[in-house]
Amino acid sequence: MDHNPRLSVSEVLYVGLCRKIGTPTEVAIRRDVMDMHEMIEKPVYNHRGIAVMKSGSYREGFRLRSSDIDTMFWHYNYKLITDISQSRFYNTTEHVILLMEDSDTPPGFVRLSLLTPTKHEITISCLVLFNGSAYISSRLWREMHFQLQNKVHIKKENLRLHGPCSSGFHGSIEFDLAHCLATFPWPKLLGSWVDRCQRHTWPPVPVLEIILKNECHCVPIGSKVNVTSNELEWRLSFSQAEQQLVCTMNHTQFLCYGLLKIFLKEIINCRENELLCSYYMKTTMFWMMQSGQVTWCPTNLLDCFWNCLKYLIHCVYCGVFPNFFIPQNNMFRNKVVGVTRKSLLRQLHLYYRMGVSCLLLSPTLRSILESALSSPSIVLSAAEGKFLSLVDLDICGINELCNLNFPAQKIWQFYIYLKSINTLSRLSLSSYQLLTLQYCTAESLVHLAFIMTNSASCYTHKNIYYIDTIICGMLKMAAILGPVSDLLYLALYYYRTERYDKTLHITCITKERLSQTCIMYNETVDRQKYNEAVGNLSLSRRMKIAWVNDVRLLKTIPFLEELCIEQFVSQHNGETLLIVSPFVVVEMLSVLSHHRLGNRTQCLQSLTDLQTLLLYDDGRYAPLFTRDLSWQILGICQHAVGDLQGALESFEESLKQEPYHKIKEATDFRIECVKQQIQRNVHM
Template sequence: MDHIPRLSEVLYVGLCRKIGTPTEVAIRRDVTDMYEMIEKPVNIQKGFVRIQSGSSKEGFRLRSSDIDRMFWPCDLKLISDISQSRLFNTSKHIIVVMEDSDTPPGFVRLRLLTPARHIDTIFLVPFDGGAYISSSLWRERYFQFMYEVRPPSEKIRIHGPCTSGFTESIEFDEAHCLATIPWPKQLRNWVYRCQRYTWPPLPVLKIILRNECHCVPIGSKGVSTSNELEWRLSFSLAEQQLVCTMNHTQFLCYGLLKIFLKEVINYRKEPLLCSYYMKTTTFWIMQLGHRRWCPNNLLDCFWRCFKYLLHCVYRGLFHNFFIPENNMFLNKVVGNARESLLQQLYQYYRMGVSCLLLSPTLRSILEPALSNLSFVLSPSEGEFIGIADLDLCVLIELLTLSFSAQHIWDSYLRLKSINTLSLLISISPHQLLTLQYGTAQTLVELAFIMANSTSCCTHKNIYNLDTMIRGMLKMAARLGPVTYLLYLSMYYYRMGRYDKTLYITYLTKHRLSQTFIMYKYTDGQRYNEATVGNLSLSRRMREAWASDVNLIYDIHCIGELCLEQNVSQRNGRYLLSLSPFVMVEMLSVLSHYRLSNRSQCLQSLTDLQTMLLYDNGKYVPLLLRDISWQVLGICQHVVGDLHGALQSYEESLRQEPFNKIKEATDCRIGCVNQQLQRNAHM
């Protein structure tokens, strides 16, 4: 398959649909950036900074993309020269100097300058007349911490400098590192090189140099006995900025390399190469220039990157982009493994760019154009996205955000941060929407945290607290998706105001019944026919978007679900997620039962059962069917239909155990069986 501009454009359009259009990628970055800005003051108050890194932060949403996070303490200050210590208050800050005089390129040792009382001495190792922070002890300490706070069902391990594991089938890597704003001296040559090649552009370079770089706790792979004291320099924030400077062809080429790596090079093999090599390859080719990065040249750009990678494997030398003296193949891509990889890549080289057809994903994109020479796609077809799909992209991004609060103070800090950020001049519409969504979620959490408070002892205080909570929940319902009305309904139910519960529930049910409602997916035609796209972004979220109802493990909104929340939390899920359509019917059944409205209660119960029996995933997603059948069983149990409850609980056990409530289901089945036995003996 020779390079044909037509095939490049077809591939460009296919990758836009697979990886994302320029607009979708921009939305992902905007939402993630704003979320981190909102959370920053909350984390600093707790003594650390947390950022997201890796492919997810860069804008990818591939199935293979994991969640990478970096944490570092606020009070520990890294400096590259002792003279910089005067910039900090030694009575408040831990001052550590980076030394690179006799370490491999890209690695440093960290020598403590302040007295040992400022840092846990278990991290310190005496060396060469000073006290140094051990990377291995640091890494193992934080692994042990995560092991203790996470449930046993979550398998975690040390992977390089990170603690790795899975949360609900999503892989995560968390690096507990140290940060420095004065960049190390080793980076001077990189700055000169960027200025010489004019990439990245000077404004971007200035932003990079204003941000932190990091030391992650892992030493070089050499045989030195002191490598437990070595820390690797990491430039995650700089890499994020570099990826953001890419045009969309460059971004898709980087994504193309990631797909080719996963589905072809590493397929059913012990991986020698990782996606970081693909990113570094793209950086080098971009900086060296001489490429036309446009849709009809995508195949040529990929081939140039592939040949660079092949050349590096042939030489056994892969230069780190920031510190070229650091050969990232050293002690890794060596010996027989390197020879085997070289032969594999050379086979692909002999195939030419037709080697892309070895990837199922890429083959499905290219085959229509190969089988029909008149098959043509304009790049604009890939970049265009309808309003319904665009809104779904925004909603999905918002629903991944977690504004959890352990204390009331966390919520206050978050609301203060949101208020400050809302005054910014340069803020995109999707970032503004993130602030609105964050406000709604924070108000809900704050309201129920206050409802759980037992400090109020007088009637006046109880009345004032109730007024405040209702005000916050009403405000959240005016700001958030349609579903947020249900949090107000749940509060009324908790307080025994069943008439109010039914009123809000019916109102929510009416709004959820609209044909244009967006929940998990949407009918684009009906969404457009309802002229939802003519509304503002904020109003679309309030009137046309729906989300799951999430119950936090330590906040009990509905007494009937306390058992499920507690069991789910013990098994590693900190949210009990329910479909809003199920929650509406549950509140209707229980409220009518409390009010002795038997006919309406049975009608709502029938509606809930019918929905579960005949729904195709529109109202009750597959992953939420375990808790949905459990809810039906609870409602049947409450009204006295023990045989129906038993069948529903057993059906819950047959579903995907997403909410991890099996123990609760077993407990309820046992309770029903006991009641049936008692009834049989009466």
């Protein structure tokens, strides 16, 4: 008897999307890690009077190629009020008080009138007189912060203005940075939204209370109603509320949202004219969830999608797409109109008439559905969509932790990080939240140690020994708490402080640990050996024994003198860090340390090991995207030991790799130095 009956198309789609988008556990891990990282960072930003919030599909838990990271910044000393009487709650000498006016603006947009004098240069430069009062120009605000962002953070050609944001790319991930203004409490014009939520009992009361306790924001972009006179308009943004609403979704709803995003990107917007954006898909989900007319379960996923598509077609037909928070705000206005609206309507009607087969127009969905539609006897386990093995969950965890970054650059900032971690550790947390604290502790200790190292000139001879003891203690603690590869930061410090014997001792220990069969690096692992070796251990122990990360060298911290040129060039070209395989770092430090000690034989053996690694590895131990720097390191080592021809060939090989680190100028410089040295040797 068949105990595993054939799944419906909806169930096949559910299982396939779990594999593509993530299981409930994977999505929970992603959110737990990002939540905890934000909580750790919050006190550092608060100390500077700034609040930061990440949003966008990446923050919501998606890891699709199109997932972006949106970051919103706002200053606490700007206070937005909806009634002049509220100004009495603020200190006019410390706060910039702005009155939100919506009496003659399009729905969802406001003007910001300055009520108090200010010495803030950006605010003053953005003032425009209108009807006898001073208003903040959204256009000038947006342009001023774009210019500041260009100077401080990202290379100019990597950044562009996009709507209210400064947009660019970190690797393959798109990001948006928005400098906005926060309003608390929520504007009175949203009272009808609260009433609607209470009538429909969605979102649930506890979630609604959380939303109303947080801010909403004004972002610097005007409406499209009259583009010639919208300079003073600011759009109301509800990113915090939207994030809470997405987190209330059950997994079928989350997958339906992801399905809509894939459908939009790979089917609707595969043409040149992209009229719709993913925000329409999110809004569609909110309206359908609040309507209460859809049964959200895995066996009904296709019907859930179909209801959402019908709602979207209805909106295009009417030419009205109401904002979820302010329905009077027609988001189609001046965008989906006239001939373009009719063309889009024909396109959507065509997909609707095609039925399920329209999903096959998407390469992603076709790979999921083809086997189900072509084979009447396909059998899958429904559990495949709900559960993953221990190895898969750990791969998810290490990937999330690896993507965390620490923008702090000063000693006091890392002290605040560590104090924040200590405070958070007393809370009742999930296992992955606790793991994030542990990982961030190790990262903070490493960065703090090297920042203190680079401040050594500030210390007297009397306390250098004391500082060195502290630095070694922090790096040893980081090695105890963090992944296996964190031990290499101690080796880097010993090399930098000319303790080459200790460097070799640490690299020997690290190399031995990296050779274990249970090691998990770059999503590569022997699953059986991993389960046998660490399967019964706690999550924390598994990270310390079997997880391996790349060695990440921040642009602001000189870790190794031999790579300073590469760090400088990469930073100049807009990259934030150098990423090196730990297997490459082990051999590099062995070569350089043996060379410094005069151990010629061991030096050449380590050099051969490094060269062999790069020549014959398929990307398992030296990821392909880091090969530009890996070949550069081999060339640096060959140059150091006097193999000029080998160094020249390695530098030339570096130029052939994917320019991930953007170090071409450094490579060209090193090639020129080697050629000049070869010529000098010829003439001697």
